[in-house]
Amino acid sequence: MSDNEAEETFGEEEDNAEEAGGEEGDEEVLGEEEEKLGEEEEVEEEEKVPDLALTEEHIAECLSLLCKTGDGLAHAYVRLDIHDRQLTDINILKSFIHLRYLDLSKNNLKDISCLSALTHLLTLKADYNMLTTVKLEEMPFLQVASFNDNKMKTLEGCSHPMLEHLSVNNNLISKVDTLEPAKLARLHTLELRGNKLTTTDGFNLPNLKNLFLAQNVITVIEGLDRMSSLTTLHMRGNQVKTLDGFTDGLQMLQYINLRENSVMDVKAEVPKLQCLPLLRAMVLSENPCTEEDDYRIEVLIALRKLERLDKEEYQEEERTEAEAIAEQRKEEANAENKEDVQQEEE
Structure with a gap:
């Protein structure tokens, strides 16, 4: 050419x-x-979306459960189920102060701040609406609240003194800094699946027992040492590569689900969980590390008290093999140390 x-x-x-x-x-x-x-x-x-306000006629159709009022001097219906009615306005509920159980799911609500007037409310379900925030004032008796499948970007208004179970799955939460730990002393279960969290930091909830963070974009495990009561940590479908961040502050942690993450090396990462004295079950399936030879045995060598891995119980044969390999490695390490000492003396 x-x-x-x-x-x-x-x-x-x-x-x-x-x-x-x-x-x-x-x-x-x-x-x-x-x-x-x-x-x-x-x-x-x-x-x-057409405007559609809740009316007294709607309410009359959907009220149930007749109970004594709080002062014991009268009776009132305390349950209202108005799900799937295309509602955009529920301001009329301000006057229904005796309600205790309320289901507002599958409507077109953008504002539920009027519910702050319902101070006897025990459970609130507002899934599948158009909420970007809750903006509820402190509700003294609210125990269970669910705001799944909305468009919430903040947890403002979700902190209540008697709240035990809070579910905010499939929203747009990227930070949890608007939670108020001082007002959540009774919270034992927090569900934040399918949001936009990138870290586990910020959950300063020492009494929380169950934390569900699957299907976020979490890359870093950190800040968990403040959660001394945590027993279950579910983080399936995130982007975690290392198991740094687990500390001896997690004395009660028994179950970890890290399925569908990016953990690469069993020998390097799993020993970082030895600080968890009560860990009994773990899920690591669909991580790159599961392709390693003797993956199950290597996990057991690092965590002798583990009872179940990837939903399969460890068998006695596996425990015997893990013990033998661990003992052999210990002897080899001791021999190497002796050899090093002898060389130094010479």
Whole structure:
């Protein structure tokens, strides 16, 4: 090939690359435009939702469970189920102060702040609405609250002194800094699956027992040492690569689910869990480390008290094998240490 031909060929390659780059650029622009269009359509769809206020007629149809009122001097219906009615306005509920059990799921609600007037409320279910925040004032008796499948970006208004179970799955939560630990002394179960959390830091809840964080984008385990009562940690489907962050402050932790994460090395990572005296069950399936030879045995060598791995009980044969390998490694390590000492003396 002549120099001229080579130059022409190189020029054609540059042109092709430039054209390809232009096409990629066009695709990126097109993708951005489609994304914006999707957002605009979503906004338009929200705007098209017709206003529909809750009425006394609706309420009369849906009330149930006749009980004595708090002062014991009268009776009132305390349960209201108004799910799946396309409601956008529930302000009328301000006057129904005796309600204790309320289901508002599958409506088009954007604001439920009026519920702050229902000071006798025990359970509140507001799943599948259009809430971006709750903005509830402190509710003295609320024990169970569920705000799954909304558009919440903050946990503001979710801290109540008697609350025991809080569920905010499938929202847009990226931080938990709006939780107020001082008001959540009784909270034992917190569900935040399917949000946008990137870390476990910020959960300063010493009485919490069950924490569900599956399907977030968590890359770092940290800040858990403040959760001394935690027994269950569920983190399936995140992006955790290392098991740093587990400390001896987690004295009660018994179950860890890290399925579908990115843990690479059993020998390097699993021993970091030796600080957990009550750990009895763990799930690591669908991590890269599970492809290693003798994966189950290596986990057991590091965690002798573990009873179940990936939902399979350890058998006595596995325990015997793990003990033998651990003993052999110990002897080899001792022999190496003696040899090193002898060499130093010489």
